[in-house]
Amino acid sequence: xxxTAELGRTLSxxxxxxxxxxxxxxxxxxxxxxxxxxxxxxxxxxxGVDGGGKGETVGLLNAWMDARWLxxxxxxxxxxxxxxxPEYWKYWRDLPPRGQIGMFLSAWxxxxxxDFVYETSGEATxxxxxxxxxxxxxxxxxxGALVLKFWMHLSREAQExxxxxxxxxxxxxxxxxxxxxxxxxxxxxxxxxxxxxxSRTNRGVAPWTVVEGTDANYRSVTVTTLLRDALERKLKDxxxxxxxxxxxxxxxxxxxxxxxxxxxxxxxVGNSGYRAARSITVLSELDMxxxxxxxxxxxxxxxxxxxLHRLHIRAKAQKVSSILVxxxxxxxxxxxxxxxxxxxxxxRNYQVHGIAAPTDEEKAQHYLWRFWRxxxxxxxxxxxxxxxxxxxxxERIEGFASEDEWRRSFGEIDxxxxxxxxxxxxxxxxxxxITKDEQLARFKLREKTPYKRWKLxxxxxxxxxxxxxxxxxxxxxxQYTSTSTAPWxxxxxxxxxxxxxxxxxxxxxxxxxxxxxxxx
Numbered sequence: 001x002x003x004t005a006e007l008g009r010t011l012s013x014x015x016x017x018x019x020x021x022x023x024x025x026x027x028x029x030x031x032x033x034x035x036x037x038x039x040x041x042x043x044x045x046x047x048g049v050d051g052g053g054k055g056e057t058v059g060l061l062n063a064w065m066d067a068r069w070l071x072x073x074x075x076x077x078x079x080x081x082x083x084x085x086p087e088y089w090k091y092w093r094d095l096p097p098r099g100q101i102g103m104f105l106s107a108w109x110x111x112x113x114x115d116f117v118y119e120t121s122g123e124a125t126x127x128x129x130x131x132x133x134x135x136x137x138x139x140x141x142x143x144g145a146l147v148l149k150f151w152m153h154l155s156r157e158a159q160e161x162x163x164x165x166x167x168x169x170x171x172x173x174x175x176x177x178x179x180x181x182x183x184x185x186x187x188x189x190x191x192x193x194x195x196x197x198x199s200r201t202n203r204g205v206a207p208w209t210v211v212e213g214t215d216a217n218y219r220s221v222t223v224t225t226l227l228r229d230a231l232e233r234k235l236k237d238x239x240x241x242x243x244x245x246x247x248x249x250x251x252x253x254x255x256x257x258x259x260x261x262x263x264x265x266x267x268x269v270g271n272s273g274y275r276a277a278r279s280i281t282v283l284s285e286l287d288m289x290x291x292x293x294x295x296x297x298x299x300x301x302x303x304x305x306x307x308l309h310r311l312h313i314r315a316k317a318q319k320v321s322s323i324l325v326x327x328x329x330x331x332x333x334x335x336x337x338x339x340x341x342x343x344x345x346x347x348r349n350y351q352v353h354g355i356a357a358p359t360d361e362e363k364a365q366h367y368l369w370r371f372w373r374x375x376x377x378x379x380x381x382x383x384x385x386x387x388x389x390x391x392x393x394x395e396r397i398e399g400f401a402s403e404d405e406w407r408r409s410f411g412e413i414d415x416x417x418x419x420x421x422x423x424x425x426x427x428x429x430x431x432x433x434i435t436k437d438e439q440l441a442r443f444k445l446r447e448k449t450p451y452k453r454w455k456l457x458x459x460x461x462x463x464x465x466x467x468x469x470x471x472x473x474x475x476x477x478x479q480y481t482s483t484s485t486a487p488w489x490x491x492x493x494x495x496x497x498x499x500x501x502x503x504x505x506x507x508x509x510x511x512x513x514x515x516x517x518x519x520x
Contacts, residue, residue: 001195005153005210011217023224024064030231031101035069038099038364039238042231043140045149047109047197049190050180051162052152052213057223058103064224071096074105084319084378086423087111088136092372097364098144108133109197117189126193130200132415139412141205143366146234149206150223151198152213156187162214279468281475282490283433291495304504305344311511312345312381319378320514321425324507325387328432329470330460331442333496334385337432337503341383344504350381355390367391367409368416375420388413392477397469410480417486426514427486428507431474432493436467 011019034042044061046054058072073094082090088108096102112129115121121129141147154162163180166172183190202208209226213219292300315322324341326334338352353374362370368388376382391409395401401409420427434442443460446452463470482488489506493499 001198002153002191002210005212006155006158007212008214009212009218010215011221013217016217016221019221023221023228026228027065027224027231030228030235031065031069033235034101034231035066035099037235037238040144040146040234041096041098041364042101042146042148043096043137044101044103044227045107045109045147046103046105046152047107047149048152048194048211048213049154049159049187050183051159051166052154052211053216053219054105054150054152056216057150057152057220058105060220061101061103061224061227065101069100071100071102072105073102073107075107075110081377084321085375086419086425088132088419089372089375091136092366092369095140095365095369097361099364108136109201113190113193113197116193117183117186126196127200130197132419134201134203134206135411135415137201137206138203139368139415140366141203142408145366146230147206148227148230149201149208150226151194151208151210152219153210154213156184158214159184159187279471281471282478283431283471283474286433286490286492288433288435288438288492288494290492290498292497292501294497297497297501300501301340301504304501304508305340308341308344308504308508308511311508311515311517312349314515314517315426315511316346316349316379318515320511321376321378321423322381322507322511323375323420323425323427324381324383325389325427325429326383326385326432327387327389327393327430328491328493329434329439329467330463331439331446332432332434332493333499334430334432336496337430337491337500338383338385340500340504341507345381349379350383351376352383352385355384355386368412371416388416389477389481392481393470393473396473397466410477413481414483414486417481417483421485424514426511428510429482429486429488430491430503431478431488432491432499432503434493436464438494439464 034040046058048054062070062072071094075090078090091104091108094102094104112121112126112133116123116126137147163176163184167176198208198210209222211219211222324338326338328334342350342352351374358367358370371384371388374382374384391401391413392406396406417427443456446456478488478490489502491499491502
């Protein structure tokens with residue numbers, strides 16, 4: 001795989017100086033256009049052998065381009081904050097916003113390769129981690145990001161000479177460590193791992209380019225030329241898309257014949273039957289008459305909250321985090337259920353996030369970015385009053401996300417949640433359901449209650465007109481995202497007391513199981 005990167009390609013100093021002025025000017029102009037239109041971000045990944053010129057190339061790009069719109073991130077030993085969250089939290093946190101370029105060194109490829117080479121993980125784990133990388137990069141690219149990956153290569157002999165040259169220079173001697181030489185001793189294993197990395201993660205949406213790293217001039221011009229060409233293509237594609245908005249005039253409707261009218265009537269009857277079948281959903285099958293009396297509620301709630309409090313203290317000590325997601329129709333009682341959970345907790349150890357329309361900062365990122373950055377440290381509880389499921393609910397129904405966007409988000413959400421669970425997080429997902437008649441009754445009560453009137457908006461009334469659409473969207477959401485490791489808990493919410501007890505009990509049960517306490 002790397003034979004073509006060991007051909008001894010060089011670029012003379014004269015030719016390099018001749019190429020640089022025009023290349024720098026073009027990069028700056030493209031960067032300015034990228035920043036001004038803000039339609040996408042650029043993610044540059046630099047990987048390869050030690051001494052291959054990764055750091056020098058990133059330094060060159062910072063010197064040639066406007067550093068205000070560049071983000072450079074390199075990763076070393078994980079910090080405590082990073083260890084207390086899923087691995088990809090730090091990568092999501094550091095993504096550049098749309099209109100900027102992010103350059104990543106020793107990023108998501110580094111640790112999987114090191115673990116495989118030094119045999120701290122097996123091949124099955126290595127391949128599983130590569131598959132996760134593919135899903136991560138695909139999610140970014142499908143959201144519009146330009147993802148380019150450069151593998152800087154040196155032959156074994158060239159790498160040895162490069163490390164010696166760095167050691168012999170007083171200015172760069174400190175950059176060469178014992179680990180660099182140890183990696184060189186394992187050169188063949190690194191190359192074997194690199195071949196698997198490139199073959200398994202080289203995708204059209206996130207392509208690899210293997211760059212011969214021996215000659216700095218050749219390496220620099222190769223990377224910057226490829227970046228220039230990719231930026232130019234992407235910006236041109238965006239311009240074409242934006243310019244293709246002309247709408248053709250609608251053709252005049254022809255009068256329907258008797259035959260076509262009969263066919264339309266037959267089709268309407270068939271569609272009616274199909275709609276009736278589709279109206280049966282996971283929500284329509286719930287027993288919405290479930291309820292508890294006040295005395296039972298009061299006694300059980302105190303008992304359940306006491307149990308949850310004890311479990312929460314143990315989880316905090318064992319650094320077991322929890323994430324609770326609450327979804328449901330307007331006025332379903334999400335806030336009331338959240339308060340009954342919080343009453344059992346130490347307020348210093350939980351955070352409630354009410355999720356509304358994304359801010360301008362959040363719109364400049366992938367839709368999952370604002371949720372990744374809200375993940376709390378180990379032992380804490382994070383509660384989302386509405387969540388990433390807005391993508392497949394309100395954004396789907398209201399047309400804020402295209403069909404391609406909300407359909408592909410099912411898989412992206414599953415992957416996100418799987419990473420939380422693999423990290424040891426207790427994930428609870430609640431859909432608190434009420435009937436349409438119960439919602440109307442609660443709306444009318446809010447209108448009459450001064451301290452609740454602010455909760456009722458025109459949007460709440462508009463959403464009622466799309467009740468059936470939302471029920472079908474919820475059915476699809478459960479179908480595609482209720483997994484064995486991250487199941488949905490559907491809560492019958494017409495009776496608030498029943499709903500609150502069910503929420504506290506199911507969370508306590510799941511937390512107890514995570515702590516290995518089946519009987520508490």
